[in-house]
Amino acid sequence: MDRGTDADPPTPGPTTLHAPTHRETLWALEEAFGEGALVTVFGRCTVEYEGRAASSLGPGDRLLILKPDGSALVHTDENQSPVNWQPPGSEHRAAVRDGRLRVRSTRENPDERLDVRFERVHQFSGLPVTGGRSLEVTGSEADLKRRVLERPDLVEAGFTPLATERESAAGPIDVYGEDAEGTPVVVELKRKRVGPDAVGQLKRYVEAVSRERADDRSVRGLLVAPSVTDRARAMLEHDGLEFVAMAPPVSEESAESAESDSSSDSGESSDPSPSSAESDD
Amino acid sequence: MDRGTDADPPTPGPTTLHAPTHRETLWALEEAFGEGALVTVFGRCTVEYEGRAASSLGPGDRLLILKPDGSALVHTDENQSPVNWQPPGSEHRAAVRDGRLRVRSTRENPDERLDVRFERVHQFSGLPVTGGRSLEVTGSEADLKRRVLERPDLVEAGFTPLATERESAAGPIDVYGEDAEGTPVVVELKRKRVGPDAVGQLKRYVEAVSRERADDRSVRGLLVAPSVTDRARAMLEHDGLEFVAMAPPVSEESAESAESDSSSDSGESSDPSPSSAESDD
DNA sequence: GCCTAGGTCCCGTTA
Protein backbone atom coordinates (compact mmCIF):
# COMPACT_ATOMS: atom_id res chain seq x y z
CA MET A 1 0.00 0.00 0.00
CA ASP A 2 2.83 2.29 -0.14
CA ARG A 3 4.46 2.15 -3.45
CA GLY A 4 4.35 5.72 -4.56
CA THR A 5 6.95 5.15 -7.12
CA ASP A 6 5.10 5.80 -10.27
CA ALA A 7 2.84 8.76 -9.76
CA ASP A 8 4.22 12.02 -8.58
CA PRO A 9 3.35 14.89 -10.81
CA PRO A 10 3.59 18.31 -9.17
CA THR A 11 5.48 18.20 -5.96
CA PRO A 12 7.00 14.79 -5.85
CA GLY A 13 6.63 13.24 -2.45
CA PRO A 14 9.05 10.78 -0.98
CA THR A 15 10.07 7.95 -3.26
CA THR A 16 10.83 4.71 -1.51
CA LEU A 17 12.01 1.36 -2.77
CA HIS A 18 12.11 -1.78 -0.68
CA ALA A 19 14.88 -4.24 -1.31
CA PRO A 20 15.50 -2.85 -4.77
CA THR A 21 18.02 -4.32 -7.13
CA HIS A 22 21.24 -2.40 -7.39
CA ARG A 23 20.24 -1.19 -10.80
CA GLU A 24 16.87 0.01 -9.58
CA THR A 25 18.65 1.91 -6.85
CA LEU A 26 20.96 3.47 -9.39
CA TRP A 27 18.06 4.74 -11.46
CA ALA A 28 16.28 6.07 -8.42
CA LEU A 29 19.44 7.81 -7.26
CA GLU A 30 19.80 9.62 -10.54
CA GLU A 31 16.21 10.70 -10.55
CA ALA A 32 16.31 11.88 -6.96
CA PHE A 33 19.47 13.87 -7.54
CA GLY A 34 17.95 15.45 -10.60
CA GLU A 35 15.05 16.62 -8.45
CA GLY A 36 17.35 18.01 -5.80
CA ALA A 37 16.10 15.53 -3.25
CA LEU A 38 17.90 14.23 -0.22
CA VAL A 39 18.67 10.55 -0.57
CA THR A 40 18.87 7.87 2.07
CA VAL A 41 20.13 4.39 1.35
CA PHE A 42 19.92 1.70 3.98
CA GLY A 43 21.77 -1.50 3.36
CA ARG A 44 24.68 -3.78 4.02
CA CYS A 45 27.83 -2.03 2.98
CA THR A 46 31.51 -1.41 3.50
CA VAL A 47 33.06 2.05 3.59
CA GLU A 48 36.48 3.22 2.51
CA TYR A 49 37.80 6.71 2.96
CA GLU A 50 41.00 8.32 1.84
CA GLY A 51 41.99 11.96 2.00
CA ARG A 52 43.10 14.08 4.93
CA ALA A 53 43.32 10.74 6.68
CA ALA A 54 42.27 7.24 5.70
CA SER A 55 39.87 4.70 7.15
CA SER A 56 38.14 1.44 6.45
CA LEU A 57 34.87 0.10 7.78
CA GLY A 58 33.85 -3.53 7.50
CA PRO A 59 30.47 -4.88 6.45
CA GLY A 60 27.29 -3.91 8.26
CA ASP A 61 23.80 -2.46 7.83
CA ARG A 62 24.06 1.32 7.87
CA LEU A 63 22.32 4.45 6.76
CA LEU A 64 23.85 6.52 3.97
CA ILE A 65 22.58 10.05 3.48
CA LEU A 66 23.36 12.03 0.36
CA LYS A 67 22.41 15.69 0.32
CA PRO A 68 21.85 17.81 -2.77
CA ASP A 69 24.60 20.18 -1.62
CA GLY A 70 27.16 17.41 -1.94
CA SER A 71 27.31 16.27 1.66
CA ALA A 72 27.48 12.57 2.42
CA LEU A 73 26.94 10.92 5.79
CA VAL A 74 27.29 7.32 6.91
CA HIS A 75 25.51 6.62 10.18
CA THR A 76 25.60 3.57 12.40
CA ASP A 77 23.30 2.95 15.34
CA GLU A 78 25.61 4.85 17.66
CA ASN A 79 26.86 8.36 18.15
CA GLN A 80 25.69 11.70 17.00
CA SER A 81 28.51 12.02 14.53
CA PRO A 82 28.60 10.00 11.34
CA VAL A 83 31.16 7.22 11.23
CA ASN A 84 32.23 8.43 7.78
CA TRP A 85 31.31 11.43 5.73
CA GLN A 86 32.11 13.85 2.96
CA PRO A 87 31.71 17.62 3.30
CA PRO A 88 29.35 19.80 1.23
CA GLY A 89 30.58 20.51 -2.28
CA SER A 90 31.58 16.95 -2.96
CA GLU A 91 30.40 15.15 -6.04
CA HIS A 92 28.38 12.02 -5.68
CA ARG A 93 28.51 9.32 -8.30
CA ALA A 94 26.98 5.90 -8.35
CA ALA A 95 27.67 2.81 -10.35
CA VAL A 96 26.97 -0.88 -10.40
CA ARG A 97 30.17 -2.80 -10.52
CA ASP A 98 30.70 -6.49 -10.03
CA GLY A 99 27.05 -6.80 -9.15
CA ARG A 100 27.29 -4.30 -6.37
CA LEU A 101 26.12 -0.77 -5.98
CA ARG A 102 28.95 1.62 -5.34
CA VAL A 103 28.39 5.20 -4.26
CA ARG A 104 31.50 7.32 -4.53
CA SER A 105 31.75 10.85 -3.24
CA THR A 106 34.80 12.89 -4.13
CA ARG A 107 36.12 16.39 -3.74
CA GLU A 108 39.29 18.31 -4.41
CA ASN A 109 41.27 20.61 -2.17
CA PRO A 110 41.80 18.58 -0.29
CA ASP A 111 41.60 15.51 -2.47
CA GLU A 112 39.25 13.15 -0.73
CA ARG A 113 37.27 10.12 -1.66
CA LEU A 114 34.55 8.20 0.10
CA ASP A 115 33.47 4.84 -1.26
CA VAL A 116 30.37 3.08 -0.02
CA ARG A 117 29.95 -0.38 -1.49
CA PHE A 118 26.58 -2.01 -0.99
CA GLU A 119 26.34 -5.73 -0.90
CA ARG A 120 22.61 -5.35 -0.55
CA VAL A 121 20.20 -2.44 -0.39
CA HIS A 122 17.33 -2.84 2.05
CA GLN A 123 15.72 0.46 1.36
CA PHE A 124 16.10 3.53 -0.82
CA SER A 125 14.40 6.87 -0.25
CA GLY A 126 14.38 10.12 -2.15
CA LEU A 127 13.13 12.89 0.11
CA PRO A 128 12.29 16.37 -1.14
CA VAL A 129 13.54 18.53 1.70
CA THR A 130 12.26 22.07 1.84
CA GLY A 131 11.77 24.94 4.23
CA GLY A 132 14.03 27.13 6.27
CA ARG A 133 17.36 25.79 7.35
CA SER A 134 18.71 28.70 9.31
CA LEU A 135 17.79 29.23 12.90
CA GLU A 136 18.17 31.81 15.56
CA VAL A 137 20.34 30.71 18.39
CA THR A 138 20.53 32.52 21.68
CA GLY A 139 23.10 31.93 24.36
CA SER A 140 26.09 32.33 22.07
CA GLU A 141 29.28 34.24 22.62
CA ALA A 142 27.81 36.96 20.40
CA ASP A 143 25.00 37.39 22.92
CA LEU A 144 27.52 37.70 25.69
CA LYS A 145 29.37 40.33 23.72
CA ARG A 146 26.20 42.34 23.19
CA ARG A 147 25.57 42.16 26.89
CA VAL A 148 29.05 43.44 27.69
CA LEU A 149 28.73 46.31 25.24
CA GLU A 150 25.32 47.32 26.57
CA ARG A 151 26.27 46.98 30.20
CA PRO A 152 30.06 47.41 30.49
CA ASP A 153 29.55 48.10 34.20
CA LEU A 154 28.76 44.40 34.59
CA VAL A 155 32.36 43.73 33.65
CA GLU A 156 33.74 46.36 35.95
CA ALA A 157 32.69 49.81 37.16
CA GLY A 158 34.26 52.35 34.86
CA PHE A 159 35.05 49.95 32.02
CA THR A 160 34.69 51.52 28.60
CA PRO A 161 34.63 49.34 25.47
CA LEU A 162 36.50 50.92 22.58
CA ALA A 163 36.44 48.22 19.91
CA THR A 164 35.39 44.67 19.12
CA GLU A 165 37.38 42.20 17.08
CA ARG A 166 40.30 44.58 17.39
CA GLU A 167 43.24 43.24 15.44
CA SER A 168 46.50 42.40 17.14
CA ALA A 169 49.62 40.54 16.18
CA ALA A 170 48.20 37.54 18.02
CA GLY A 171 44.77 37.68 16.45
CA PRO A 172 41.45 39.48 16.90
CA ILE A 173 40.53 40.65 20.40
CA ASP A 174 36.89 40.10 21.40
CA VAL A 175 36.48 43.39 23.25
CA TYR A 176 39.13 46.02 23.72
CA GLY A 177 38.66 48.98 26.05
CA GLU A 178 39.99 50.82 29.02
CA ASP A 179 39.29 50.90 32.69
CA ALA A 180 38.43 53.86 34.92
CA GLU A 181 42.09 54.82 35.05
CA GLY A 182 42.47 54.71 31.30
CA THR A 183 44.53 51.52 31.41
CA PRO A 184 44.04 49.32 28.32
CA VAL A 185 41.91 46.25 28.92
CA VAL A 186 41.80 43.14 26.75
CA VAL A 187 38.61 41.14 27.23
CA GLU A 188 38.22 37.55 26.07
CA LEU A 189 34.67 36.20 26.10
CA LYS A 190 33.59 32.60 26.44
CA ARG A 191 30.04 31.32 26.50
CA LYS A 192 30.84 28.42 28.79
CA ARG A 193 33.23 27.24 31.45
CA VAL A 194 36.79 27.69 30.26
CA GLY A 195 40.00 25.71 30.48
CA PRO A 196 43.67 26.41 29.85
CA ASP A 197 43.24 27.15 26.16
CA ALA A 198 41.17 30.26 26.77
CA VAL A 199 43.73 31.54 29.27
CA GLY A 200 46.47 31.04 26.74
CA GLN A 201 44.43 32.89 24.16
CA LEU A 202 43.91 35.86 26.48
CA LYS A 203 47.54 35.88 27.45
CA ARG A 204 48.64 36.01 23.82
CA TYR A 205 46.39 38.98 23.14
CA VAL A 206 47.57 40.86 26.23
CA GLU A 207 51.21 40.34 25.33
CA ALA A 208 50.57 41.47 21.77
CA VAL A 209 48.96 44.70 22.95
CA SER A 210 51.70 45.25 25.50
CA ARG A 211 54.28 44.95 22.76
CA GLU A 212 52.37 47.34 20.55
CA ARG A 213 52.61 49.89 23.34
CA ALA A 214 56.36 49.58 23.68
CA ASP A 215 56.12 46.85 26.26
CA ASP A 216 53.63 48.64 28.40
CA ARG A 217 53.24 46.07 31.15
CA SER A 218 50.15 47.73 32.55
CA VAL A 219 47.79 46.23 29.95
CA ARG A 220 45.12 44.25 31.74
CA GLY A 221 43.60 40.99 30.61
CA LEU A 222 40.07 39.99 31.56
CA LEU A 223 38.47 36.63 30.97
CA VAL A 224 34.68 36.89 30.97
CA ALA A 225 32.97 33.50 31.24
CA PRO A 226 30.52 31.61 33.42
CA SER A 227 33.32 29.82 35.29
CA VAL A 228 36.86 28.47 35.05
CA THR A 229 38.53 25.16 35.80
CA ASP A 230 41.04 24.95 38.63
CA ARG A 231 43.99 24.73 36.32
CA ALA A 232 42.79 27.67 34.28
CA ARG A 233 42.36 29.70 37.42
CA ALA A 234 45.88 28.92 38.52
CA MET A 235 47.19 29.96 35.13
CA LEU A 236 45.23 33.20 35.29
CA GLU A 237 46.70 34.06 38.66
CA HIS A 238 50.20 33.15 37.63
CA ASP A 239 49.95 35.39 34.58
CA GLY A 240 48.34 38.29 36.39
CA LEU A 241 45.11 37.96 34.45
CA GLU A 242 41.64 38.50 35.84
CA PHE A 243 38.37 36.64 35.73
CA VAL A 244 34.83 38.00 35.72
CA ALA A 245 31.96 35.55 36.06
CA MET A 246 29.28 36.19 33.48
CA ALA A 247 27.08 33.97 31.39
CA PRO A 248 25.43 34.78 28.08
CA PRO A 249 21.78 35.76 28.44
CA VAL A 250 19.53 32.81 27.73
CA SER A 251 17.36 34.79 25.41
CA GLU A 252 16.03 38.28 24.99
CA GLU A 253 12.57 37.88 26.33
CA SER A 254 12.91 34.21 26.96
CA ALA A 255 11.33 34.68 30.29
CA GLU A 256 8.84 31.98 29.96
CA SER A 257 7.03 29.55 27.79
CA ALA A 258 8.30 26.43 29.32
CA GLU A 259 4.84 25.95 30.66
CA SER A 260 3.69 24.83 27.28
CA ASP A 261 3.81 21.22 28.21
CA SER A 262 2.00 21.07 31.44
CA SER A 263 -1.58 20.28 30.70
CA SER A 264 -1.46 17.22 28.62
CA ASP A 265 -3.70 14.37 28.05
CA SER A 266 -3.69 12.92 24.71
CA GLY A 267 -1.87 10.07 23.16
CA GLU A 268 1.06 10.24 25.47
CA SER A 269 3.49 7.64 24.52
CA SER A 270 6.72 6.73 25.88
CA ASP A 271 8.86 3.82 25.63
CA PRO A 272 11.02 1.65 27.60
CA SER A 273 14.00 0.74 25.65
CA PRO A 274 17.52 -0.30 26.42
CA SER A 275 19.28 2.92 26.31
CA SER A 276 16.98 5.20 24.61
CA ALA A 277 13.57 5.89 25.44
CA GLU A 278 11.54 6.89 27.71
CA SER A 279 9.17 7.03 30.19
CA ASP A 280 6.23 8.33 31.70
CA ASP A 281 4.65 8.01 34.93
CA MET B 1 17.45 -11.53 -7.53
CA ASP B 2 17.65 -10.04 -4.16
CA ARG B 3 14.20 -9.38 -2.94
CA GLY B 4 14.12 -10.34 0.64
CA THR B 5 11.25 -8.18 1.71
CA ASP B 6 8.77 -10.62 3.03
CA ALA B 7 10.72 -13.36 4.55
CA ASP B 8 12.92 -12.34 7.38
CA PRO B 9 11.87 -13.96 10.57
CA PRO B 10 14.90 -13.61 12.77
CA THR B 11 16.17 -10.16 11.88
CA PRO B 12 13.28 -7.89 11.03
CA GLY B 13 13.92 -5.78 7.98
CA PRO B 14 13.12 -2.13 7.55
CA THR B 15 9.63 -0.96 8.38
CA THR B 16 8.36 1.90 6.28
CA LEU B 17 5.11 3.83 6.35
CA HIS B 18 4.06 6.33 3.72
CA ALA B 19 2.02 9.33 4.77
CA PRO B 20 0.98 7.62 7.98
CA THR B 21 -1.37 9.21 10.45
CA HIS B 22 0.28 10.65 13.50
CA ARG B 23 -1.06 7.83 15.54
CA GLU B 24 0.28 5.21 13.18
CA THR B 25 3.65 6.87 13.38
CA LEU B 26 3.44 6.80 17.15
CA TRP B 27 2.83 3.07 17.20
CA ALA B 28 5.58 2.42 14.73
CA LEU B 29 7.97 4.53 16.76
CA GLU B 30 7.30 2.53 19.88
CA GLU B 31 7.77 -0.73 18.09
CA ALA B 32 10.96 0.37 16.40
CA PHE B 33 12.41 1.60 19.67
CA GLY B 34 11.53 -1.67 21.30
CA GLU B 35 13.51 -3.46 18.64
CA GLY B 36 16.48 -1.18 19.01
CA ALA B 37 16.07 0.12 15.49
CA LEU B 38 17.20 3.44 14.11
CA VAL B 39 14.22 5.59 13.22
CA THR B 40 13.88 8.18 10.48
CA VAL B 41 10.88 10.46 10.22
CA PHE B 42 10.47 12.70 7.22
CA GLY B 43 7.80 15.36 7.38
CA ARG B 44 6.81 18.96 7.80
CA CYS B 45 7.84 20.09 11.23
CA THR B 46 9.04 22.85 13.52
CA VAL B 47 11.91 22.41 15.94
CA GLU B 48 12.53 23.99 19.31
CA TYR B 49 15.64 23.54 21.37
CA GLU B 50 16.52 24.73 24.82
CA GLY B 51 19.51 23.83 26.91
CA ARG B 52 23.11 24.97 26.67
CA ALA B 53 21.69 27.47 24.23
CA ALA B 54 18.25 27.91 22.68
CA SER B 55 16.95 27.93 19.13
CA SER B 56 13.83 27.85 17.08
CA LEU B 57 13.28 26.57 13.56
CA GLY B 58 10.20 27.40 11.49
CA PRO B 59 8.13 24.95 9.45
CA GLY B 60 9.67 22.87 6.70
CA ASP B 61 10.14 19.33 5.41
CA ARG B 62 13.09 17.78 7.20
CA LEU B 63 14.59 14.47 8.18
CA LEU B 64 14.58 13.46 11.83
CA ILE B 65 16.85 10.62 12.88
CA LEU B 66 16.46 8.90 16.23
CA LYS B 67 19.13 6.43 17.26
CA PRO B 68 18.75 3.66 19.81
CA ASP B 69 21.59 5.17 21.84
CA GLY B 70 19.54 8.27 22.45
CA SER B 71 20.96 10.51 19.76
CA ALA B 72 18.62 12.71 17.77
CA LEU B 73 19.43 14.56 14.56
CA VAL B 74 17.42 17.01 12.48
CA HIS B 75 18.77 17.40 8.97
CA THR B 76 17.82 19.88 6.28
CA ASP B 77 18.98 19.69 2.66
CA GLU B 78 22.16 21.57 3.48
CA ASN B 79 25.30 21.07 5.49
CA GLN B 80 27.01 18.09 6.91
CA SER B 81 25.99 19.03 10.43
CA PRO B 82 22.44 18.69 11.65
CA VAL B 83 20.51 21.92 12.11
CA ASN B 84 19.37 20.66 15.53
CA TRP B 85 20.30 17.67 17.57
CA GLN B 86 20.48 15.93 20.91
CA PRO B 87 23.53 13.96 22.08
CA PRO B 88 23.62 10.21 22.85
CA GLY B 89 22.10 9.29 26.17
CA SER B 90 19.05 11.42 25.69
CA GLU B 91 15.57 10.00 26.14
CA HIS B 92 13.17 10.06 23.25
CA ARG B 93 9.46 10.30 23.81
CA ALA B 94 6.66 10.73 21.37
CA ALA B 95 3.08 11.83 21.73
CA VAL B 96 0.14 12.98 19.70
CA ARG B 97 -1.07 16.28 20.98
CA ASP B 98 -3.54 18.65 19.38
CA GLY B 99 -3.60 16.38 16.39
CA ARG B 100 0.12 16.61 15.86
CA LEU B 101 2.95 14.24 16.42
CA ARG B 102 5.50 15.56 18.83
CA VAL B 103 8.85 13.93 19.38
CA ARG B 104 10.66 15.18 22.42
CA SER B 105 14.20 14.27 23.32
CA THR B 106 15.52 15.26 26.71
CA ARG B 107 18.57 14.77 28.85
CA GLU B 108 19.95 15.99 32.12
CA ASN B 109 23.37 17.35 32.95
CA PRO B 110 23.07 19.57 31.22
CA ASP B 111 19.32 19.94 31.12
CA GLU B 112 18.37 20.00 27.49
CA ARG B 113 15.25 19.53 25.48
CA LEU B 114 14.60 19.12 21.80
CA ASP B 115 11.04 19.30 20.52
CA VAL B 116 10.14 18.31 16.99
CA ARG B 117 6.50 18.97 16.16
CA PHE B 118 5.20 17.36 13.00
CA GLU B 119 2.39 18.97 11.14
CA ARG B 120 2.50 16.10 8.73
CA VAL B 121 4.57 12.95 8.38
CA HIS B 122 5.47 11.99 4.84
CA GLN B 123 7.42 8.90 5.70
CA PHE B 124 8.43 6.81 8.66
CA SER B 125 11.16 4.18 8.69
CA GLY B 126 12.45 1.81 11.32
CA LEU B 127 15.86 0.53 10.31
CA PRO B 128 17.66 -2.29 12.09
CA VAL B 129 21.23 -1.10 12.01
CA THR B 130 23.93 -3.67 12.65
CA GLY B 131 27.56 -4.34 12.07
CA GLY B 132 30.78 -2.73 13.12
CA ARG B 133 30.81 0.94 13.96
CA SER B 134 34.41 1.49 14.84
CA LEU B 135 37.05 2.08 12.26
CA GLU B 136 40.76 2.31 11.95
CA VAL B 137 41.95 5.73 11.01
CA THR B 138 45.45 6.42 9.84
CA GLY B 139 47.01 9.83 9.52
CA SER B 140 46.18 10.94 13.04
CA GLU B 141 48.32 12.73 15.55
CA ALA B 142 48.86 9.36 17.23
CA ASP B 143 50.49 8.13 14.03
CA LEU B 144 52.74 11.16 14.01
CA LYS B 145 53.69 10.46 17.60
CA ARG B 146 54.60 6.87 16.80
CA ARG B 147 56.74 8.13 13.99
CA VAL B 148 58.56 10.53 16.25
CA LEU B 149 59.20 7.86 18.85
CA GLU B 150 60.48 5.39 16.29
CA ARG B 151 62.60 7.90 14.44
CA PRO B 152 63.52 10.70 16.86
CA ASP B 153 66.33 11.64 14.53
CA LEU B 154 63.67 12.95 12.14
CA VAL B 155 62.91 15.60 14.71
CA GLU B 156 66.54 16.43 15.31
CA ALA B 157 69.80 14.58 15.38
CA GLY B 158 70.47 13.57 18.95
CA PHE B 159 66.93 14.01 20.19
CA THR B 160 65.92 11.48 22.83
CA PRO B 161 62.25 11.05 23.81
CA LEU B 162 61.82 10.46 27.53
CA ALA B 163 58.06 10.47 28.00
CA THR B 164 54.73 10.98 26.26
CA GLU B 165 51.76 12.73 27.75
CA ARG B 166 54.07 13.99 30.46
CA GLU B 167 52.11 15.97 32.99
CA SER B 168 52.85 19.62 33.61
CA ALA B 169 51.10 22.45 35.38
CA ALA B 170 49.80 23.57 32.00
CA GLY B 171 48.59 20.16 30.91
CA PRO B 172 49.94 17.00 29.29
CA ILE B 173 52.95 17.36 26.97
CA ASP B 174 52.80 15.29 23.78
CA VAL B 175 56.45 14.26 23.78
CA TYR B 176 59.05 15.25 26.32
CA GLY B 177 62.74 14.56 25.85
CA GLU B 178 66.17 16.05 25.64
CA ASP B 179 68.50 17.11 22.88
CA ALA B 180 72.09 16.07 22.22
CA GLU B 181 73.28 18.49 24.89
CA GLY B 182 70.86 17.16 27.46
CA THR B 183 68.66 20.24 27.31
CA PRO B 184 64.98 19.52 28.00
CA VAL B 185 62.78 19.60 24.90
CA VAL B 186 59.01 20.00 24.83
CA VAL B 187 57.45 18.71 21.62
CA GLU B 188 53.93 19.56 20.53
CA LEU B 189 52.57 17.48 17.67
CA LYS B 190 49.91 18.50 15.18
CA ARG B 191 48.63 16.39 12.32
CA LYS B 192 47.94 19.37 10.10
CA ARG B 193 48.94 22.94 9.42
CA VAL B 194 48.87 24.93 12.62
CA GLY B 195 47.81 28.38 13.65
CA PRO B 196 48.32 30.60 16.68
CA ASP B 197 46.49 28.30 19.08
CA ALA B 198 49.07 25.53 18.75
CA VAL B 199 51.89 28.00 19.36
CA GLY B 200 50.17 29.22 22.50
CA GLN B 201 49.75 25.65 23.65
CA LEU B 202 53.44 24.88 23.16
CA LYS B 203 54.46 28.09 24.88
CA ARG B 204 52.35 27.23 27.93
CA TYR B 205 53.98 23.84 28.20
CA VAL B 206 57.48 25.23 27.83
CA GLU B 207 56.89 27.85 30.49
CA ALA B 208 55.42 25.25 32.82
CA VAL B 209 58.49 23.03 32.48
CA SER B 210 60.81 26.02 32.86
CA ARG B 211 59.09 26.90 36.11
CA GLU B 212 59.36 23.34 37.35
CA ARG B 213 63.08 23.58 36.85
CA ALA B 214 63.43 26.75 38.87
CA ASP B 215 62.95 29.01 35.90
CA ASP B 216 65.44 27.20 33.74
CA ARG B 217 65.17 29.33 30.61
CA SER B 218 67.02 26.82 28.50
CA VAL B 219 64.01 24.58 27.99
CA ARG B 220 63.35 24.23 24.28
CA GLY B 221 59.98 24.10 22.59
CA LEU B 222 59.47 22.28 19.29
CA LEU B 223 56.36 22.37 17.18
CA VAL B 224 56.18 19.35 14.89
CA ALA B 225 53.58 19.74 12.15
CA PRO B 226 53.27 19.70 8.36
CA SER B 227 53.35 23.51 8.17
CA VAL B 228 52.50 26.74 9.99
CA THR B 229 50.63 29.91 9.12
CA ASP B 230 52.53 33.19 8.83
CA ARG B 231 51.19 34.52 12.08
CA ALA B 232 52.01 31.31 13.90
CA ARG B 233 55.53 31.41 12.53
CA ALA B 234 55.98 34.97 13.72
CA MET B 235 54.76 33.98 17.16
CA LEU B 236 57.15 31.05 17.25
CA GLU B 237 60.08 33.26 16.42
CA HIS B 238 59.10 35.91 18.89
CA ASP B 239 58.84 33.32 21.64
CA GLY B 240 62.05 31.55 20.76
CA LEU B 241 60.24 28.38 19.79
CA GLU B 242 61.18 26.07 16.95
CA PHE B 243 59.35 24.39 14.12
CA VAL B 244 60.04 21.07 12.48
CA ALA B 245 58.08 20.14 9.36
CA MET B 246 56.70 16.65 9.56
CA ALA B 247 53.44 15.08 8.49
CA PRO B 248 51.80 11.96 9.89
CA PRO B 249 52.40 8.88 7.74
CA VAL B 250 49.44 8.29 5.46
CA SER B 251 49.25 4.65 6.33
CA GLU B 252 51.50 1.75 7.14
CA GLU B 253 51.87 0.31 3.72
CA SER B 254 49.61 2.78 2.05
CA ALA B 255 51.92 3.03 -0.88
CA GLU B 256 49.36 2.36 -3.50
CA SER B 257 45.97 1.02 -4.24
CA ALA B 258 44.53 4.06 -5.83
CA GLU B 259 44.65 2.11 -9.02
CA SER B 260 41.67 0.11 -7.93
CA ASP B 261 39.30 2.10 -10.03
CA SER B 262 41.00 2.15 -13.35
CA SER B 263 39.58 -0.71 -15.27
CA SER B 264 35.91 -0.18 -15.20
CA ASP B 265 33.16 -1.08 -17.46
CA SER B 266 29.91 -1.64 -15.96
CA GLY B 267 27.17 0.68 -15.07
CA GLU B 268 29.45 3.62 -14.57
CA SER B 269 27.53 6.63 -13.77
CA SER B 270 28.74 10.09 -13.23
CA ASP B 271 27.12 13.38 -13.39
CA PRO B 272 27.35 16.95 -13.91
CA SER B 273 24.96 18.57 -11.62
CA PRO B 274 24.91 21.87 -9.82
CA SER B 275 26.46 20.79 -6.70
CA SER B 276 25.52 17.28 -6.28
CA ALA B 277 25.61 14.83 -8.89
CA GLU B 278 24.96 11.95 -10.63
CA SER B 279 24.86 10.25 -13.54
CA ASP B 280 24.02 8.96 -16.76
CA ASP B 281 25.50 6.24 -18.67
C1' DG C 1 41.53 30.65 -1.65
C1' DC C 2 43.62 31.01 3.38
C1' DC C 3 43.28 32.45 8.07
C1' DT C 4 41.16 32.81 12.55
C1' DA C 5 38.11 31.46 16.09
C1' DG C 6 33.42 29.78 17.76
C1' DG C 7 30.56 25.59 18.59
C1' DT C 8 24.25 23.24 22.00
C1' DC C 9 31.08 21.49 18.98
C1' DC C 10 31.56 15.73 19.57
C1' DC C 11 34.50 12.33 21.31
C1' DG C 12 37.91 9.40 23.84
C1' DT C 13 40.90 9.10 27.62
C1' DT C 14 42.34 9.73 32.19
C1' DA C 15 42.54 11.30 36.88
Add this chain to the structure above:
DNA sequence: TAACGGGGCCTAGGC
Protein backbone atom coordinates in the same frame (compact mmCIF):
# COMPACT_ATOMS: atom_id res chain seq x y z
C1' DT D 1 32.08 12.78 37.10
C1' DA D 2 34.95 16.57 35.33
C1' DA D 3 38.77 17.99 32.67
C1' DC D 4 41.62 18.20 28.89
C1' DG D 5 42.86 18.04 24.06
C1' DG D 6 42.23 15.86 19.33
C1' DG D 7 39.34 15.99 15.19
C1' DG D 8 39.15 13.77 8.13
C1' DC D 9 36.48 18.37 13.33
C1' DC D 10 32.37 21.76 10.78
C1' DT D 11 30.88 26.41 10.05
C1' DA D 12 30.87 31.41 9.70
C1' DG D 13 33.23 35.72 8.80
C1' DG D 14 37.26 38.45 6.92
C1' DC D 15 40.56 39.43 3.75
